[in-house]
Amino acid sequence: MTDFSALPTLEAGHALTTLALTEQVLSILQEQHGYDASQIKTDTVSLEHWGKDWTKHFAPAPSAIVFPKSTKQVQALVKLANEYNIVITPSGGRTGLSAGAVASNGEIVVSLDKMNKIVQFYPADRLVEVEAGVITAQLQQFAEAQDLYYPVDFASAGSSQIGGNIGTNAGGIKVIRYGMTRQWVMGLTVVTGKGDILKLNRGMIKNATGYDLRQLFIGAEGTLGIVTEAQMKLNRPPQDLTVMVLGMDEFDHVMQVLAAFQAQIDLTAFEFFDEVAVDKLMATGHVQEPFEARTKYYVLLEFEAPYEPIMDKAMAIFEDCMDNGWIVDGVMSQSMAQAMDLWKLREYISETISVFTPYKNDISVLISHVPNFIHDIETIVNAKYPDFEICWFGHIGDGNLHLNILKPENLSKDEFFGQCQTVNNSIFEVVQKYGGSISAEHGVGMTKKPYLHYSRSETEIDYLREIKKVLDPNGIMNRGKIFDL
Amino acid sequence: MTDFSALPTLEAGHALTTLALTEQVLSILQEQHGYDASQIKTDTVSLEHWGKDWTKHFAPAPSAIVFPKSTKQVQALVKLANEYNIVITPSGGRTGLSAGAVASNGEIVVSLDKMNKIVQFYPADRLVEVEAGVITAQLQQFAEAQDLYYPVDFASAGSSQIGGNIGTNAGGIKVIRYGMTRQWVMGLTVVTGKGDILKLNRGMIKNATGYDLRQLFIGAEGTLGIVTEAQMKLNRPPQDLTVMVLGMDEFDHVMQVLAAFQAQIDLTAFEFFDEVAVDKLMATGHVQEPFEARTKYYVLLEFEAPYEPIMDKAMAIFEDCMDNGWIVDGVMSQSMAQAMDLWKLREYISETISVFTPYKNDISVLISHVPNFIHDIETIVNAKYPDFEICWFGHIGDGNLHLNILKPENLSKDEFFGQCQTVNNSIFEVVQKYGGSISAEHGVGMTKKPYLHYSRSETEIDYLREIKKVLDPNGIMNRGKIFDL
Numbered sequence: 001m002t003d004f005s006a007l008p009t010l011e012a013g014h015a016l017t018t019l020a021l022t023e024q025v026l027s028i029l030q031e032q033h034g035y036d037a038s039q040i041k042t043d044t045v046s047l048e049h050w051g052k053d054w055t056k057h058f059a060p061a062p063s064a065i066v067f068p069k070s071t072k073q074v075q076a077l078v079k080l081a082n083e084y085n086i087v088i089t090p091s092g093g094r095t096g097l098s099a100g101a102v103a104s105n106g107e108i109v110v111s112l113d114k115m116n117k118i119v120q121f122y123p124a125d126r127l128v129e130v131e132a133g134v135i136t137a138q139l140q141q142f143a144e145a146q147d148l149y150y151p152v153d154f155a156s157a158g159s160s161q162i163g164g165n166i167g168t169n170a171g172g173i174k175v176i177r178y179g180m181t182r183q184w185v186m187g188l189t190v191v192t193g194k195g196d197i198l199k200l201n202r203g204m205i206k207n208a209t210g211y212d213l214r215q216l217f218i219g220a221e222g223t224l225g226i227v228t229e230a231q232m233k234l235n236r237p238p239q240d241l242t243v244m245v246l247g248m249d250e251f252d253h254v255m256q257v258l259a260a261f262q263a264q265i266d267l268t269a270f271e272f273f274d275e276v277a278v279d280k281l282m283a284t285g286h287v288q289e290p291f292e293a294r295t296k297y298y299v300l301l302e303f304e305a306p307y308e309p310i311m312d313k314a315m316a317i318f319e320d321c322m323d324n325g326w327i328v329d330g331v332m333s334q335s336m337a338q339a340m341d342l343w344k345l346r347e348y349i350s351e352t353i354s355v356f357t358p359y360k361n362d363i364s365v366l367i368s369h370v371p372n373f374i375h376d377i378e379t380i381v382n383a384k385y386p387d388f389e390i391c392w393f394g395h396i397g398d399g400n401l402h403l404n405i406l407k408p409e410n411l412s413k414d415e416f417f418g419q420c421q422t423v424n425n426s427i428f429e430v431v432q433k434y435g436g437s438i439s440a441e442h443g444v445g446m447t448k449k450p451y452l453h454y455s456r457s458e459t460e461i462d463y464l465r466e467i468k469k470v471l472d473p474n475g476i477m478n479r480g481k482i483f484d485l
Numbered sequence: 486m487t488d489f490s491a492l493p494t495l496e497a498g499h500a501l502t503t504l505a506l507t508e509q510v511l512s513i514l515q516e517q518h519g520y521d522a523s524q525i526k527t528d529t530v531s532l533e534h535w536g537k538d539w540t541k542h543f544a545p546a547p548s549a550i551v552f553p554k555s556t557k558q559v560q561a562l563v564k565l566a567n568e569y570n571i572v573i574t575p576s577g578g579r580t581g582l583s584a585g586a587v588a589s590n591g592e593i594v595v596s597l598d599k600m601n602k603i604v605q606f607y608p609a610d611r612l613v614e615v616e617a618g619v620i621t622a623q624l625q626q627f628a629e630a631q632d633l634y635y636p637v638d639f640a641s642a643g644s645s646q647i648g649g650n651i652g653t654n655a656g657g658i659k660v661i662r663y664g665m666t667r668q669w670v671m672g673l674t675v676v677t678g679k680g681d682i683l684k685l686n687r688g689m690i691k692n693a694t695g696y697d698l699r700q701l702f703i704g705a706e707g708t709l710g711i712v713t714e715a716q717m718k719l720n721r722p723p724q725d726l727t728v729m730v731l732g733m734d735e736f737d738h739v740m741q742v743l744a745a746f747q748a749q750i751d752l753t754a755f756e757f758f759d760e761v762a763v764d765k766l767m768a769t770g771h772v773q774e775p776f777e778a779r780t781k782y783y784v785l786l787e788f789e790a791p792y793e794p795i796m797d798k799a800m801a802i803f804e805d806c807m808d809n810g811w812i813v814d815g816v817m818s819q820s821m822a823q824a825m826d827l828w829k830l831r832e833y834i835s836e837t838i839s840v841f842t843p844y845k846n847d848i849s850v851l852i853s854h855v856p857n858f859i860h861d862i863e864t865i866v867n868a869k870y871p872d873f874e875i876c877w878f879g880h881i882g883d884g885n886l887h888l889n890i891l892k893p894e895n896l897s898k899d900e901f902f903g904q905c906q907t908v909n910n911s912i913f914e915v916v917q918k919y920g921g922s923i924s925a926e927h928g929v930g931m932t933k934k935p936y937l938h939y940s941r942s943e944t945e946i947d948y949l950r951e952i953k954k955v956l957d958p959n960g961i962m963n964r965g966k967i968f969d970l
Contacts (some may be wrong), residue, residue, distance in 0.1 A: 124740060124853040125884070126747075147748070171691050180691065183668065196944050205883040206656050206665065206849045206925035208704055209933070209940045210949050210967045215700030219693055236748065255609060262611075263632070263721065307792040364691045367609040398690040399610070440691035448694070455694045459681050464695050466955040470948065482695045 018106035021084045022063040025077070025108065029066065033076035039114065041065040050091055050109050054156075055099040055447060062089065062103035067114040071189055071197055071228040077110060078226065078476070079195040087479045090222035092164025093135060095156035097362070098445030100168065100221040100481055107479075110226060112163050118142055119229065126234045127186060127203050132163025132227045139232065148234040151178035155350060163227045169219035171441035173346075176397035177268040178235070180441075182218045187231030190217050193224060193472020203231040216467065221443050222478040224471040238268060239306040243339040244318065246330040247295030251371050253326035254297050258367070258397060260317050260326075261301060265310065269302040270397030276406075277349045277391050284352055287344050291329035299396075300346045302339070349393050356406035357413055358391065359420035361427060364400040365436035376430045377403065381423060400440040403427070428454040444482045452483060503591035506569045507548040510562070510593065514551065518561035524599065526550040535576055535594050539641075540584040540932060547574065547588035552599040556674055556682055556713040562595060563711065563961070564680040572964045575707035577649025578620060580641035582847070583930030585653065585706040585966055592964075595711060597648050603627055604714065611719045612671060612688050617648025617712045624717065633719035636663035640835060648712045654704035656926035658831075661882035662753040663720070665926075667703045672716030675702050678709060678957020688716040701952065706928050707963040709956040723753060724791040728824040729803065731815040732780030736856050738811035739782050743852070743882060745802050745811075746786060750795065754787040755882030761891075762834045762876050769837055772829050776814035784881075785831045787824070834878050841891035842898055843876065844905035848916050849885040849925035861915045862888065866908060885925040888912070913939040929967045937968060 026042075029035040041050070042064045051060025063086075068074045081088050089103040091111045103109045112133035119129040126148055130139060136150075136157040143150040152165065154172030164170075166188070170181045178184075187203040200214035201207055217224055248254050258270055275296050281287045290298070305311045314332075321327040333339035365373045374392065381388055387408050394401040405423070407416040428438050432454045439448045439455070452461060461483055468475070468485070475485045511527075514520040526535070527549045536545025548571075553559045566573050574588040576596045588594045597618035604614040611633055615624060621635075621642040628635040637650065639657030649655075651673070655666045663669075672688040685699035686692055702709055733739050743755055760781050766772045775783070790796045799817075806812040818824035850858045859877065866873055872893050879886035890908070892901040913923050917939045924933045924940070937946060946968055953960070953970070960970045 122851055122853040124744060124855075125851050127851065127853075169693055169697075171693075175690060179668075182697075183664075192948070196948075198942070198945055198948070200945075202920045203851050204849050204922055204925075205660060206880075206885045207922040207940070208653055208656075208924045208926050208928045209922055209937060210929055210946075211701055211705055211709075211952060212654075212667075212703070213945065213948060213952075216696055219695070219697055221695075224696075236751070259609060266721070307794050309792050364689050366607055366612065366688050368607040368612075370609075395691075400691045435687045437689055437692040437694055439693045440689075441693050443693045444695055452694060455692070457683070460683055460685075460698065461695075463677075463681075463683070463698060463955065467696055467698075467952065470951040470955060 018086065019063050021086055022108060025080045025084050025086060026064055028080055029077060033073055035066070035073065039067040039069065050094070050111050051103045053094040053096040053099060053101040055097055055102060055445070058099050058102045058104045058446060060102060060104060061106060062109045063106045065109045065111055067111050069114050071191060074110065074191045074226050074228050075195055075197055077108070078191050078193065081108065081476045082195060082474050085474065085476070087476050089478050090163070090167070090226045092133070092161035092167065093156065093159040095160045096164065096168060096445060097442045098439065098447045100443050100445030100478070101164070102446065105480065112161060112228070115228060121146065122203070125203065127231055128234060129229060129231045130162055131229055132161060132166070134162045136160045136162065136165060143234045144237070146234070147237065149237040150184070150232065151235055152181050152184060155347070162230055162232065166218050166227050166230060167221050168441070168443040171395070171398070171400070173269055173271065173395065175395060176270055177266065182215070184233045185214065185218055185230055186233050188214045188217055188227055189229035190225045190227050193474070193477040219443070221445060221481050223468060223481050225477060239304050241268065241302055241336070241339055242305040242311065242314070243300060243302050243333040243342045244314070244330055245290045245342050245345060246299045246301070247291055247328045248297045248299065248326060249295055249328055251297060251374060254299055254396065255371060256324070256326050257299060257321050260321055264313055264317060265303050267301055267303050267397060269300065271300040271346045271394070272396035273298050273346060273349055273393035274391060276389060277353070277393050278345070280352045280356070280391070281345065281348055284348070287348055288341070290331055290342070290345060293329065295328045298345070300342060346393070353391055353404055353406065357416065358404035358406050359417060361403040362400070362440050362442045363403060363431050363436055363438060364398070364440035365431065365434040367396070367399045369434040369436070370396060370399060370401070373430065373434050373436070374401070377427060380426050380430065381405065384423065384426070385419065424451065431455065446481060449482060449484070503571065504548050506571055507593060510565045510569050510571060511549055513565055514562060518558055520551070520558065524552040524554065535579070535596050536588045538579040538581040538584060538586040540582055540587060540930070543584050543587045543589045543931060545587060545589060546591060547594045548591045550594045550596055552596050554599050556676060559595065559676045559711050559713050560680055560682055562593070563676050563678065566593065566961045567680060567959050570959065570961070572961050574963050575648070575652070575711045577618070577646035577652065578641065578644040580645045581649065581653060581930060582927045583924065583932045585928050585930030585963070586649070587931065590965065597646055597713070600713060606631065607688070610688065612716055613719060614688070614714060614716045615647055616714055617646060617651070619647045621645045621647065621650060628719045629722070631719070632722065634722040635669070635717065636720055637666050637669060640832070647715055647717065651703050651712050651715060652706050653926070653928040656880070656883070656885065658754055658756065658880065660880060661755055662751065667700070669718045670699065670703055670715055671718050673699045673702055673712055674714035675710045675712050678959070678962040704928070706930060706966050708953060708966050710962060724789050726753065726787055726821070726824055727790040727796065727799070728785060728787045728818040728827045729799070729815055730775045730827050730830060731784045731786070732776055732813045733782045733784065733811060734780055734813055736782060736859060739784055739881065740856060741809070741811050742784060742806050745806055749798055749802060750788050752786055752788050752882060754785065756785040756831045756879070757881035758783050758831060758834055758878035759876060761874060762838070762878050763830070765837045765841070765876070766830065766833055769833070772833055773826070775816055775827070775830060778814065780813045783830070785827060831878070838876055838889055838891065842901065843889035843891050844902060846888040846912060847885070847925050847927045848888060848921060848923060849883070850916065850919040850921035852881070852884045854919040854921070855881060855884060855886070858915065858919050858921070859886070862912060865911050865915065866890065869908065869911070870904065909936065916940065931966060934967060934969070
């Protein structure tokens, strides 16, 4: 979202070489490694389609799209890429928001689309082995069919692939209870950038046999190798989910309400959004106003209530918070349908504000720092850009905030984004001041690369580079993402 | 426990050099880095005391023990160790069982004993920043004082230190519900083998900014650097823990009972032990027989039951399992005191069998493989060593089994261990056949090093070596542990 510096383009000479080399690689794949015609695409439409993700700022320009059907076929490609010095961009559901899956410089895109099988299920372990191209929703549905639950969930679950989720360590709306994707990955099959096949951790809960390489590949955005299979843990399904939407007029009260509920109830969500978000939502007419009067801040919280006493407890906490003057108004779902209706208040925000061409940042700090952090950011933006409207929402129970600056009508998109980029450094300075993260769950890819130093020291980044060299000595894996070599 | 090959000893010449260099390092630490006399020990008793862990097979022979009081002082030592080519062995509570903290070759031991402060608590984040020398029980008590809970618990919690727990990714008795130490480490301050101070992840739940180096240090047994501080997540305390002890006569029934309970109840423990264990326990007279008649297998399960309906559900599952003929007999705690009494059945096993000089192995496989795995191991041991008695216990809900071969009275300790070592390769071949781990939670250290290849491929081990080179290019960190350089 943030880097509009000169887009990398193919130089004419380089392009020719890359294309010629790519053609040789494609021939060898077909002749020696069992790739058939359906597994290779070089037409313009395909290059455009598979060459980009949900980020819009980079022009896709891959040299070919390849669809392996097995780990062995992935390995064959990686070995050839090393030999011919061609960069590979792994590609899942391409729902990323940091251009981690954009191929803009003659890369061969490796799509996992044809590796989309559920391989094996181990009921006693609640463990399922899947190919990396399995779609998140497909895994969720498989789990449901076994009376189990895959708890990592987010807006793009219908398109995102497990391999991609692993590459960015996807989070989402249930992290407060279930953690990130990392927590559910019990084993990985990977092809390293060097072309070795590793089977990492093999599904075990306990395995104290040296460095856990599996963890390195989680969140590596395909820069160390390609995840081809994963063993994912499943959980028991949540029971009788109940939703409350609460209104507050001071941000400190949001924090007090979080503390009050969390002390006694296992929350499955604690989501936050502000008046601006509700304002825009109501204007669409698609969502119902939660209370009679508007409040400055809103919280949606969710918990399991299979037993009456839990509901009583929740009501008691609610009343306590009202008595303390923290909560101005609130509603609670009485049925699953009502719960889903209340969730719309949170879930429809992204789409609703998209018409305002928002400049988005996905940042995180310790929960303890959130109030001061929000205050500092608002001060900066209001001082420098008094006519910019800010819309906040996010997973406040995890310290993860989505900051959205809305485009004023009188500004062109380019002017607006240009100004936002200037704001960026100020925002990230505040992130740095609070020891936070410039990318909570969207990854670094290309868009956050120029700002990585706000969250990782130069010394740390040097270690990242050295570790990449171990697994990908020739730098063929998703070169240009996260950091420059 | 397993490797009795020639113990490494100091060659005379080498020893002199090491000692001379150590003396220089110690002088510089005092002159330039604020170490006082109380922070350096070189007397024989101290060398013996801090030079070993709970493993008994290696003779301690460090050249000095150093007690830094700050990360900066650790860094000063690491830099000097690089300069003078002296190996450093990080030392926590030294309760390890794989000789990971044994210094047997002129190393400088870095004890974290003087870095034992709780630094800061973030209530809204349920996060506590501690120095690495904080003892596990100290953290547990601190959590309790805040009405919170640190859930990683095991027999040595009264002596083990957080830094050591991180070094081995300690597990224990509550893993089925709360996971390993890894899950609770939200941030680390480390001094790398190169001497850089890194502050990794800084406590955040969500932080998608490149490779998560924190994960590499967890379970690295001090071979990449020294953890000096950690940010640990706390949880709400468990409520109304209830314990059941159940008896079964077939191993398959143990698995069916696990499945039946886990489908409906969030277990906080599912521990297993066999008739041999109960036999030895009863002989001590310290523990009460759980049922009238002995059964072949026993399970201790635990769950939170703050609400009556949960108890009803547990009873219904229990009766169902009885009706199916899976459970032969069972008892349930009616009070906290009874729950603690029942736990003795599981907790006293280790101490009880210690008089039989057990040959221990700490192994893990997928839960689905446990029945066949146990069968294969018993077949091998019974065939080759018909007079060896086997005692099984473990955390079966995690696939983690402690295999104990008891020494027959007529065999000397040396003869017995010699024979067990021969059995070892057969046992680990079975572990390998099922894709399991030769060390579930005790780490590799020196004792499991010769067997690492049964759980990690040679290619993987080569990657481990290369990664070590990135963080510890001169190989000064705990050299000789996990793998040879």
